[in-house]
Amino acid sequence: MTVLTGKANAKTNNLSASTGSETENKKIVYNTKDLNLWYGEDHALKNINLPIHENEVTAIIGPSGCGKSTYIKTLNRMVEMIPIVRISGEILYRERNIFDKNFQVEDLRTRVGMVFQKPNPFPKSIYENVAYGPKIHGIRDKKILDEIVEKSLKGAAIWNEVKDRLNENAYGLSGGQQQRLCIARALAIEPDVILMDEPTSALDPISTLKVEELVQELKKDFSIIIVTHNMQQAARISDKTAFFLSGEVIEFAETDKIFSTPSDKRTEDYITGRFG
């Protein structure tokens, strides 16, 4: 098998064994059990079982239409905005079923932030973008808001670029800056998990690199689930990788293992570029 990335070489294979034992002690943040999802008649997710651990970066890879975006949008129930969606099975977030009637979807989304494919800041000032989340959750004190805005922008590694123009419209920023602003916006309500749906697909290589470095930083405080169509990106930044194909999880393991010794032939074919 051809080795695709620098990271997935023999040396790091030893490391993966140690990360493997480490994860055993980590708590499960999201546990998906027998999840099935249909768009009308189209069976988009099939019997998904996926335990996701905290303070890790979990990458979801797979060819277009494999259900990876659908899956991540199911984790914060954004997928239900499409009226024809039907779901069976359960997803436990911190041991609570997110489809439970007593679990308000707003509460779930307050704990689980999301960053989208295309940067989508609000047409407001940079400050207001970040302050939006805390404000709707009832934080009104200007001093506290100022602190949150600064901390979040620093957390998203964009503070130095915008600190002198906090009152300017967010749409004056470059695409990469907008995406980091959206990350800051998600950080402002101090979530537990951050979902990222191909966050760099609309960005140039330098902005992509910045976001990737940021993900590495954020991992210390948050659990991150990232959908990407870029396999090198998954290899560079994730601890575990799930390979989706036609709505099924083909393989889920340590990233190093997936990229060096995949156990399924289809995974190998995909990561070596034979299809997808």
Next chain:
Amino acid sequence: MQKSTRQDQHSRPAVSDLIAQKKKNRTVGSTLEKLVPGILFGIAAVSIITTVGILLTLITETVLFFQEVNFFSFFTGTELKPLGQNAVFGVLPLLTGTLISTAIAMLVAIPIGLMTAIYLSEYASEKARRILKPILEILAGIPTIVYGFFAFTFVTPLLRSFIPGLEPTNILSPGLVMGIMIIPMVASLSEDAMSAVPNSMREGALALGSTKLEVTWKVVVPAAISGIIASFVLGISRAIGETMIVTIASGSSKNFTFDITQSMQTMTAYIVEVSGGEAAAGTTLYHSLYAVAMTLFVFTLVMNFIAQYISRRFREEY
């Protein structure tokens, strides 16, 4: 490659030959091509020339009026008695009539129109929208004379049953009906503005744990505010210029009052009354038509400028 296609389809000449043939006949076409911009300019100029013509007439006749009536006393005069020997021309009764009816109309049209727009854009199912939007458009298509009749024969008697002091002709009833007439305009333009807000913004707000109401009021409405305010201003313009409803249902008493249960006359209704009567050309009465029309014109012009300014000033770029 070329050769093979020719052989494949030898039943007709090659496309390149056909194009070359067509090119020979280009002369007639190119003359037309050169004339078209001129012709189109002429057609476009019709509306401009008309506007300039109307404006010139208005100005010249207004100037004549102010040679007969003092400019200052016209705009500060609270008395309007255009007929008889001692005619007095003060425009304030007409101005208050216009502004009060407009205010009543907008008190109806702005909240109901905006709520309708929010419902249609954010809450209504595809099916509800398909039914409701055409109904709104029908409402917008009703001739104003019908609204006027409706105000006079239905709304006024209805209002009189619980407002005892209401006069048979009053400004309240046509004001309310004008508001109903303007609802579709406000609703439809505001709905367009809100529907134009990209869904990604709603998703961004929802993903932060916003409720639907918070998304609507704190993200969608602010993002669409320039279009929404423009719809309000256009609605005000429409109310100021509205004629038939107030002529029929508000009577023609030229009271200077703020009592909405009384009959008042608007600028437009005055123009209808005087031009329908026997105002001989060249008289002060006749010229007063133009002065009032000019005032009306300036009013609506200013409103349109405000609308334009607002939609530029408050546009939230996205």
